Amino acid sequence: MATSRQYQCMVLVKQVPDTRSVSGEVMTSEGTMNRSVLPAIFNPEDLHALEMALQVKDQFGGQVTVLTMGPLQATEVLREALYRGADRVILVSDRKFAGADTQATSYTLAKAVDKAAGPNGSFDLVFCGRQAIDGDTAQVGPQVADKLSLPQITYAESIIDLEGDAIVVQRAFEQGTELVKCRLPALLTVVASANRPRPASARKRIQYKMASAPNEYPALLKRYPEFSDVAGFDTYLDEHNLKITVWSAADLQVDDTQIGLAGSPTQVYKVNFVVLESTDSKEVPPTPEGIQAMIQELIQEYIVD
Amino acid sequence: MSESRNVWVFIEQDEGKIADVSLELLAKGQELAGVLGSEVWALLPGWELGGVPDELIQCGADRVLAADHPELELYRTLPYTRLAVDQVKKYQPYIFLFGATPVGRDLAPRVASALKVGLTADCTDLQIGDYTIRKENRVCRDLLYQIRPAFGGNLIATIVNPNTRPQMATVRTGVMHRREPELDRVGVVEAVDVVLEPSDFALQVLSREVREATVHLQDAQVVVSGGAGIKSKDEFQLLEELAHLLGGEVGASRAAVDAGLVSREHQVGQTGTTVRPRLYIAAGISGAIQHRAGMDQSNKIIAINTDVNAPIFQVAHYKIVGDVGEVLPMLIKALKEKTK
Numbered sequence: 001m002a003t004s005r006q007y008q009c010m011v012l013v014k015q016v017p018d019t020r021s022v023s024g025e026v027m028t029s030e031g032t033m034n035r036s037v038l039p040a041i042f043n044p045e046d047l048h049a050l051e052m053a054l055q056v057k058d059q060f061g062g063q064v065t066v067l068t069m070g071p072l073q074a075t076e077v078l079r080e081a082l083y084r085g086a087d088r089v090i091l092v093s094d095r096k097f098a099g100a101d102t103q104a105t106s107y108t109l110a111k112a113v114d115k116a117a118g119p120n121g122s123f124d125l126v127f128c129g130r131q132a133i134d135g136d137t138a139q140v141g142p143q144v145a146d147k148l149s150l151p152q153i154t155y156a157e158s159i160i161d162l163e164g165d166a167i168v169v170q171r172a173f174e175q176g177t178e179l180v181k182c183r184l185p186a187l188l189t190v191v192a193s194a195n196r197p198r199p200a201s202a203r204k205r206i207q208y209k210m211a212s213a214p215n216e217y218p219a220l221l222k223r224y225p226e227f228s229d230v231a232g233f234d235t236y237l238d239e240h241n242l243k244i245t246v247w248s249a250a251d252l253q254v255d256d257t258q259i260g261l262a263g264s265p266t267q268v269y270k271v272n273f274v275v276l277e278s279t280d281s282k283e284v285p286p287t288p289e290g291i292q293a294m295i296q297e298l299i300q301e302y303i304v305d
Numbered sequence: 306m307s308e309s310r311n312v313w314v315f316i317e318q319d320e321g322k323i324a325d326v327s328l329e330l331l332a333k334g335q336e337l338a339g340v341l342g343s344e345v346w347a348l349l350p351g352w353e354l355g356g357v358p359d360e361l362i363q364c365g366a367d368r369v370l371a372a373d374h375p376e377l378e379l380y381r382t383l384p385y386t387r388l389a390v391d392q393v394k395k396y397q398p399y400i401f402l403f404g405a406t407p408v409g410r411d412l413a414p415r416v417a418s419a420l421k422v423g424l425t426a427d428c429t430d431l432q433i434g435d436y437t438i439r440k441e442n443r444v445c446r447d448l449l450y451q452i453r454p455a456f457g458g459n460l461i462a463t464i465v466n467p468n469t470r471p472q473m474a475t476v477r478t479g480v481m482h483r484r485e486p487e488l489d490r491v492g493v494v495e496a497v498d499v500v501l502e503p504s505d506f507a508l509q510v511l512s513r514e515v516r517e518a519t520v521h522l523q524d525a526q527v528v529v530s531g532g533a534g535i536k537s538k539d540e541f542q543l544l545e546e547l548a549h550l551l552g553g554e555v556g557a558s559r560a561a562v563d564a565g566l567v568s569r570e571h572q573v574g575q576t577g578t579t580v581r582p583r584l585y586i587a588a589g590i591s592g593a594i595q596h597r598a599g600m601d602q603s604n605k606i607i608a609i610n611t612d613v614n615a616p617i618f619q620v621a622h623y624k625i626v627g628d629v630g631e632v633l634p635m636l637i638k639a640l641k642e643k644t645k
Contacts, residue, residue, distance in 0.1 A: 106418060135455075136576050137426040139414035142382075146418035151507035152382055154411045168511070173407040174570055176515040182508040265423030265469040269436050269450065272461045281618070284607075286627025291635040294607070294623055295643060303584050303605050304551065304640075 006062035007162070007184075009053040010113055010123040012144065013046040013066055013081065015074040016134040042077045045129025047084075047197040049190040053127045054085045054198065056162065063087045065116055065123075069097060069108055072215045075244050082208040083200030090116055091213055094249040099261030102135075106143030108259050111252045113148060125167070126187040130155060141189035148187070153180060156188040158195075210237065213244040308470055310343035310447075313398040314366070315389065317380075317408050319515075321355055323364075326404030329481040331365035333431060334402060340433040341447060344368060346398065350388055352378035362492030365484065372497040376506075379513065380408050382415055383505040389416045392497065393471060400449050401471040402431075409475050417473050423466035424473040425451035427575055429480055429598045436465045448472065454575050454594040461594060479523050479579035520554060520570040522578040527553025527586075528600070530573055533560035534589020534610060534629050541566045543633040544588060550640045556580065556600075558590045574599035586636075589629040592617025609633070 017038035053064045066081040068074050069092040078089035092112045100108065117123055126148070131138035138154070145152035157172035160179065171178040172191055212220055217230050227233040237243040249259060257263060284290045298304040312334040317324035327347075334345040347366035349357060351373065358369040372388050389412065393401065401416075403409035405427050417424035430452040436445045448465045449472040455462040466472040522528060529548040535541050541561070548555045556573040557566065573580055574596040585603035590596060592608070592615055600606070601620045608621035609632045618624045625632055 101423065102414065103418065103421065103423060135426075137414075137424075138410050139417070139424060139426060142411060142414040143418035146386075146415050152411070152415070153508070154382075155407060176513065178513045179511040180508050181511055186507070265421070265466050266425060266451075266464050267436075267438075267467060269463040269465045271455065272463075281622050281624055284623050284625045286609075286625050286632050286635070288635050288638065291625075291632070292639045292642075295636070295639045298584070298605065299643065301605075 005060065005164070007056050007060050007124040008062050008117075008121070009056055009064045010116065010126045011046070011050045011053045011064060011066045011081070011086070012109055012113075012126065012128045012140075013050065013068045013077055014043045014129075014132045014134075015040050015068060015070050015077045016043045016132050017041075019133050040073065040076065042080050043129055043132045043134075045131060045190060045192055046077075047129075048192055048194045049127040049129045049188070050081060050084060050086065051195045051197040052156070052159065052188070052190050053125065055195070056125065056159070057085070057087075060162065062124075065090065067092065067109070067112055067116060069093070069105065069112070072213065072246075075211075075213050075216065078244055079208060079211050080200065082211055083204045084198055085201070085204065088245075089211075090245045090247060092247050092252070096249045096256065096260050099264060100259060101264035101266045102137055102139040102143055103265055104259050104261075104263035106140050106147055107263060108252065108254060109140070109144050110147035111254050112247060113144070115247065115252055122185055124184045126150065126185070128187070128189045130189045130191050138189070141187060145187040150185055150187045151182050152187045152189070153182055154189045156190050157193055208242065210240075211242045211244055212237065213246045215246070308397045308399065310338075310341045310399045311346050311396070312338045312341070312343065313346045313348055313393075313401045313471065315401070315403045315409065315412070316347050316349040316357075316361060317404055317406060318349070318351055318354075318357055321357055323357060323360060324404060324406065324478070325483065326406060326409075326476065326478040326481075328364050328483040329478070330402045330404065330476060331361065332484040333476070333481040334400075335365045335484075337400065337431060337433055337449070338367075341399065343399065346370060346396070348372070348389060348392060350374075350377040350385055352376075358494040360486070362494070363486035363488055363490050365490075366492055368493045368495060370495055370497050372499050374499040374501075376501055377499065379510045380412075381505075381508055381510060382411055383507060384501050385412050386415045386419060387501055387505050388497070388499060390419045391500070393420060398471045401473045403473070403475045405475040405477040413473060413475050420469075420471075422469035422471060422473055423464075424475070425453060425464045426475050428453045428474045428476050429575060431474060431476070436467055438467055449474065454598050477575070477579060479581075520568075522554050522556055522571065522573065522580050525554040525580065525582050527551040527584045528556045528573065528580050528582045528603070529553055529586045529588070530556035530558060530571075530590060530600070531561050531566065531588050531629070532558035532590030532596070533564070534591075535561055535566060536630070538566060540630055540633070543629075543637065547586070547633060547637055547640070550637060551584065553582070553584070556585075558587075558593075558596045560590075587617050587621070588633060590617050591615045592620065 065088045066086040067090045128141040155171040161168035314330040344367035403413040432450040451464040557571040575598040607623040608617040609625045
């Protein structure tokens with residue numbers, strides 16, 4: 001039997017506005033977005049990435065670390081990751097990161113992955129969802145891989161084999177599949193058909209319900225009056241592995257010219273609330289007669305044979 | 306060599322068959338190069354390329370950089386990235402366009418990252434225009450306007466890369482129009498000296514299976530699509546029946562795909578397929594820009610929706626305010642009767 005080993009896994013996730021539930025009320029009359037109407041959710045494909053990492057851990061052991069970059073509220077997805085089985089979670093958050101395009105985002109994430117790995121460590125596998133539903137670019141995964149000098153396997157659907165320092169992965173796209181073998185460490189971007197993400201475990205929900213970042217302490221202290229002050233609460237969380245690590249730009253020792261808006265080569269020139277061209281249109285009553293008349297007209301215009 | 310104004314197109318080909326999107330981008334490239342007064346160059350990796358370079362010239366390339374090498378036969382991220390990055394550094398193109406295919410979406414971000422330049426995914430239009438950086442009060446002339454729906458398709462954003470070159474973008478198949486090959490078009494074919502490093506071979510392709518497409522949305526004359534207003538698989542079957550009667554294909558909005566009513570191959574829109582049929586029927590589709598970007602060029606559009614304010618009605622030629630579960634059977638009946 002081949003010697004088995006453990007694999008250290010990193011999963012990069014994003015909290016996104018649920019653009020799937022966009023309705024009329026999201027747009028204001030001035031044509032701007034009212035983002036607060038949209039619920040913030042765990043990016044759907046990132047759940048599949050987390051599940052793939054958890055399956056590696058189930059089979060081989062090792063640790064699953066989940067990292068996200070975002071505003072302080074993004075601790076929500078990190079708690080969700082803990083409930084599902086993550087061992088360690090990290091939030092990368094700083095006003096300086098705001099306005100980052102995929103280039104600046106991937107630079108920041110790569111710095112954070114390096115820091116999470118520690119000075120002598122490294123992750124064997126880095127997982128991301130294929131793309132996020134708010135931008136749909138699918139660029140951050142490959143760009144993090146480039147910045148970490150890792151080979152990438154995009155559109156990963158299943159791990160066929162993992163042994164020693166090699167992984168065999170099936171990739172799936174609309175019009176086919178590919179089986180690739182890659183040396184570790186490597187980065188995978190995972191598609192939705194990969195697996196069925198496990199639900200949050202009730203036990204872990206209880207275990208991690210207090211997991212929080214320092215900015216959340218004041219609100220939590222009201223709920224847990226047994227702690228008299230922030231310092232005592234902090235010590236308690238730290239001792240029980242419930243403290244969510246938050247890293248700022250300074251913590252990551254990033255180059256300020258490569259982060260946030262300043263580090264983004266793409267700039268938004270303008271955003272238009274689309275004014276639809278008014279087409280020459282007819283209202284058809286939803287009755288058999290109305291429909292028949294429409295079909296007749298389409299036949300006469302050779303639209304319908 | 307100093308920075309050029311040339312427009313580059315990354316060419317995808319499989320055993321000598323050039324991808325549609327590559328030909329479409331060559332045509333768009335010609336249009337952009339016309340405004341810029343520059344040339345269109347095609348970067349063509351592969352093995353035993355045969356007549357492909359000549360075909361590219363006929364379809365709009367002024368110069369073909371032919372990278373004919375056995376290690377480039379099957380697409381792999383790292384060798385292709387090395388090739389693209391090396392050639393960009395050597396010739397410094399102004400614009401570099403990729404198809405938003407599985408290959409393009411794997412390669413373009415990696416190349417952009419290595420070059421530290423911006424990249425805009427899934428553009429639905431590309432234009433040349435000026436841009437003023439307000440903070441610096443500096444006017445940048447003749448930038449590439451990279452136009453795409455944003456934020457789940459609820460807005461249209463115009464993105465520019467004022468400070469980095471090349472300006473990179475990906476475009477989905479079917480968004481741009483290819484042009485007829487001109488057999489007497491003249492161009493230059495230049496053989497690229499391919500130099501790869503051992504680290505480029507971290508990944509090997511063990512096998513590859515390409516399915517014949519079972520859905521032919523792009524060429525369909527009639528597309529019948531369903532969206533969030535379709536409440537069940539049974540209702541979706543009505544769409545299939547209607548599509549069959551009209552000799553068309555079944556399409557879907559993202560909502561219907563996400564709800565598991567139909568496979569992703571059927572998705573019409575910015576992140577799906579762009580269609581231009583003779584007749585498009587949108588059943589229970591609200592019409593986010595994301596979806597409209599993929600169908601608003603259709604010759605005739607029939608929209609069925611219970612919400613009288615649904616944006617889809619603003620691009621529709623025939624508006625039917627009603628429930629799809631009631632209207633679809635009427636349509637099916639009317640079509641069956643006319644064939645009697």
